[in-house]
Amino acid sequence: MSPEATARFVRALSDIVGKAHVFTDPDMTARYVIDWTGRWHGGTTAVVRPGRTEEVVGVMRLCREFGIGVVAQGGNTGLVGGSIPMHGEIVLSSERLDAIEAVDPIARTLAAGAGTTVAEAQTAAQRVGLTFGVDLASRDSATLGGIVATNAGGVRVIKYGDTRAQLLGIEAVTSDGSVLTRWKNFTKDNVGYHLPGLLAGSEGTLAVITKVLMKLHVPPTRTEVMLAGVETIESALALTDALRRAGLTIEAAELMTDDGMTLVLQHRKLRHPLGDSAPYYLLVEASGSPDVATVLLETLEQAGDLVVDATLEHGDRLWEFRESHTESVNAASVTPPVKLDVATPVAELESFIGVLRREIDSVFPSVRLIVFGHLADGNVHVNLLDADPAVAQRITEFVFELVVAHNGSISAEHGVGRSKAPWIHLGRSAVDIDLMKAIRHGVDPAHILNPHILPANSAPPTAVARSSARIPPR
Numbered sequence: 001m002s003p004e005a006t007a008r009f010v011r012a013l014s015d016i017v018g019k020a021h022v023f024t025d026p027d028m029t030a031r032y033v034i035d036w037t038g039r040w041h042g043g044t045t046a047v048v049r050p051g052r053t054e055e056v057v058g059v060m061r062l063c064r065e066f067g068i069g070v071v072a073q074g075g076n077t078g079l080v081g082g083s084i085p086m087h088g089e090i091v092l093s094s095e096r097l098d099a100i101e102a103v104d105p106i107a108r109t110l111a112a113g114a115g116t117t118v119a120e121a122q123t124a125a126q127r128v129g130l131t132f133g134v135d136l137a138s139r140d141s142a143t144l145g146g147i148v149a150t151n152a153g154g155v156r157v158i159k160y161g162d163t164r165a166q167l168l169g170i171e172a173v174t175s176d177g178s179v180l181t182r183w184k185n186f187t188k189d190n191v192g193y194h195l196p197g198l199l200a201g202s203e204g205t206l207a208v209i210t211k212v213l214m215k216l217h218v219p220p221t222r223t224e225v226m227l228a229g230v231e232t233i234e235s236a237l238a239l240t241d242a243l244r245r246a247g248l249t250i251e252a253a254e255l256m257t258d259d260g261m262t263l264v265l266q267h268r269k270l271r272h273p274l275g276d277s278a279p280y281y282l283l284v285e286a287s288g289s290p291d292v293a294t295v296l297l298e299t300l301e302q303a304g305d306l307v308v309d310a311t312l313e314h315g316d317r318l319w320e321f322r323e324s325h326t327e328s329v330n331a332a333s334v335t336p337p338v339k340l341d342v343a344t345p346v347a348e349l350e351s352f353i354g355v356l357r358r359e360i361d362s363v364f365p366s367v368r369l370i371v372f373g374h375l376a377d378g379n380v381h382v383n384l385l386d387a388d389p390a391v392a393q394r395i396t397e398f399v400f401e402l403v404v405a406h407n408g409s410i411s412a413e414h415g416v417g418r419s420k421a422p423w424i425h426l427g428r429s430a431v432d433i434d435l436m437k438a439i440r441h442g443v444d445p446a447h448i449l450n451p452h453i454l455p456a457n458s459a460p461p462t463a464v465a466r467s468s469a470r471i472p473p474r
């Protein structure tokens with residue numbers, strides 16, 4: 001776009017949302033064009049912060065008229081580079097779409113703007129004695145629009161399912177400025193395609209989500225947290241199963257390794273929570289009995305040799321060891337860590353991690369491997385520290401091929417975004433990819449919604465391609 005056209009475009013944006021909510025100054029846009037991992041640095045024509053759905057409509061119509069790409073952004077905590085404009089697209093930030101409109105304790109639903117954070121939704125639910133069923137360590141920044149757009153998982157999937165499973169309704173603006181509203185605060189509404197489900201996981205490629213209607217849940221009356229050191233993943237799975245068979249409800253079941261624990265202890269200056277270290281640690285939060293602690297203790301006793309050492313606690317302190325992993329990994333790596341969120345069938349997890357460890361040690365000896373994740377979902381976060389950017393691609397490919405050999409998925413919960421787009425064929429068949437492209441083309445024929453992520457179906461709009469000259473060098 002010529003400088004004159006850009007100036008006209010920015011003026012028109014200001015007319016829609018107000019001058020105070022359009023940023024073009026690089027100091028003001030800086031935090032919107034770099035991702036949480038530090039891996040993706042982009043550049044943008046403008047950051048726009050609409051405060052109402054009507055303003056989103058105006059912005060989308062304008063972008064379509066000018067052929068400008070749009071990257072929707074929530075808390076910018078995504079780990080696959082999908083929220084970063086790499087080709088001069090505008091950033092449409094949901095920061096000001098943050099009103100909690102209603103919390104219905106009878107229907108058990110929460111209606112809120114897409115920019116509401118997960119932590120705010122959790123607090124609003126707690127105020128009426130309910131619980132919000134999505135929880136993740138990025139809760140203070142990650143938004144409801146973001147968790148829907150990525151179909152986020154997190155630590156409560158084992159009990160409540162992923163975000164899609166808890167999404168009842170949606171309001172979203174398509175690329176031509178139409179407003180899609182599916183809004184029924186009950187589950188049984190079977191009229192045609194489930195469009196909210198389609199938008200869940202669409203990563204900003206089908207529409208800009210402006211409001212969401214989420215299910216809430218009755219919280220457990222009492223929970224206890226157990227941390228157990230175990231020799232093998234098989235033991236961790238057997239212990240989780242024994243707890244279930246003892247009548248407990250598993251609220252969360254997380255896996256850590258001794259390397260990861262050591263990193264956290266160093267970074268957070270914490271003391272080891274157990275008397276003896278172990279190759280793996282299982283963190284379980286359990287409920288479902290008036291005396292959860294006793295059932296946990298009895299089950300641990302019966303587990304015998306399965307467990308090296310264990311401790312119980314009522315409260316959140318043991319969670320710190322698990323939740324500090326991501327920041328400890330980031331702090332410890334001399335290069336931006338390669339972070340790969342993958343899943344295998346639970347029965348294949350032990351073999352997958354074993355082969356991965358051996359092969360990384362022998363083929364990439366200078367790279368450190370830290371694995372942790374959501375055990376019961378077979379979902380592990382593979383973190384490769386100190387990986388020279390020149391070999392990052394080769395390591396990624398190697399890990400994904402190993403995942404496929406173990407019948408797994410190359411993206412368990414973070415989505416595809418930019419970082420996994422080249423390998424999407426490892427996760428989906430050609431027919432599947434073509435169908436996704438056809439849906440995308442049908443919904444966004446101008447191809448302006450996050451045009452460079454997921455399987456792109458055509459060349460991006462020319463204005464966007466030309467504006468890529470504005471990207472600062474990486």
Ligand SMILES: Cc1cc2nc3c(=O)[nH]c(=O)nc-3n(C[C@H](O)[C@H](O)[C@H](O)COP(=O)(O)OP(=O)(O)OC[C@H]3O[C@@H](n4cnc5c(N)ncnc54)[C@H](O)[C@@H]3O)c2cc1C
Pocket residue numbers: 036071072073074075076077078079082083094114135136137138141142143144145146147148149150151152153154155203204205207208209210326327413414417450
């Ligand atoms: C410490 C840490 C822990 C994490 N733990 C987990 C975890 O346990 N499970 C998990 O699944 N993820 C996890 N994540 C990843 C991340 O928090 C999630 O992907 C989250 O859903 C992103 O929300 P966000 O608001 O930050 O979205 P962003 O990062 O801003 O955007 C992510 C994607 O969604 C799109 N998008 C955002 N808002 C909208 C909107 N309103 N309309 C349309 N598209 C939109 C963007 O275009 C982009 O493609 C973690 C991240 C960190 C930093």
